[in-house]
Amino acid sequence: MKPFAERIHLEQNEEIIKIVRKHWFILMRDTAVPLLLLIVPTSVYLFAGDVVLGIPLLQHFHYANTGALFLVSAWGLIAWMMLFLVWTDYYLDMWIITDQRIITIDQQGFFRRIIASFRYERMQDISIEINGFIPTMLDFGNIRAQTAGHEVDFRMNGAPNPRDIKALILEAADKIVAERHAELHEAGFQDHRGGL
Amino acid sequence: MFAFSLPFSSLMLVLFLIMLFVATLFSFFLIYHWRSYGESSVVVTPTLAVYLIGTLCFFAGMGTAVLTTL
Numbered sequence: 001m002k003p004f005a006e007r008i009h010l011e012q013n014e015e016i017i018k019i020v021r022k023h024w025f026i027l028m029r030d031t032a033v034p035l036l037l038l039i040v041p042t043s044v045y046l047f048a049g050d051v052v053l054g055i056p057l058l059q060h061f062h063y064a065n066t067g068a069l070f071l072v073s074a075w076g077l078i079a080w081m082m083l084f085l086v087w088t089d090y091y092l093d094m095w096i097i098t099d100q101r102i103i104t105i106d107q108q109g110f111f112r113r114i115i116a117s118f119r120y121e122r123m124q125d126i127s128i129e130i131n132g133f134i135p136t137m138l139d140f141g142n143i144r145a146q147t148a149g150h151e152v153d154f155r156m157n158g159a160p161n162p163r164d165i166k167a168l169i170l171e172a173a174d175k176i177v178a179e180r181h182a183e184l185h186e187a188g189f190q191d192h193r194g195g196l
Numbered sequence: 197m198f199a200f201s202l203p204f205s206s207l208m209l210v211l212f213l214i215m216l217f218v219a220t221l222f223s224f225f226l227i228y229h230w231r232s233y234g235e236s237s238v239v240v241t242p243t244l245a246v247y248l249i250g251t252l253c254f255f256a257g258m259g260t261a262v263l264t265t266l
Binding site: 019066067069070072073074076077080081084087088091092094105107110113 | 204208211212215219222225226229230233234235239243247250251254255256257258260261262264265
């Protein structure tokens, strides 16, 4: 397996400052349904035994019945695959904040992966949004970065500690802009205050 | 206990083979994505290991049921 920095094609001298993934609550929310689908029928199968649950069909849905074993195994496998699809989608979505740009990776299922990047010089504004009781308590929200031109804004929903991430991005952006100004100054360009 | 007639056990076998095909494809794409895009082997390896072990357990359950009824 190639090193991660090589797989995402970092430029020479470019360093990763931070990798940001969505807050764990988002993962928990998205895995709730597959987990329920996995646990409930399996529990009924294993623990119902001869207990009549009041539903005639379920009288035979227990560990002594091989048909029920097949159904529970097949159902469980489907829920298991759904669970890992959600986990894959969560883990492979990320914002990679480097000292020169932000790389956004959005994995949508298995057959769609959107990778975009924007340099700090093109960033015009960055804003955060924390809406709701749970996001406020757990400190996660949406980060939106606006870039110059007609490009689509970059968004990450459910980012943890959005204020800290915004501060990190602004600090990196300020540094790169200051470096570019210094380079231009060294190259002999005068600003409008200096005249000729 | 239900008495399984041949058609029902054949149906289970067909379903087993379909699930095997689907799970194999899914596993292939899952492993491909994690190995291609996973950031660190500290997460990639346990994820794939847990997935494969779980899948094998479910297939063991289905296989047992099919073999019992054939």
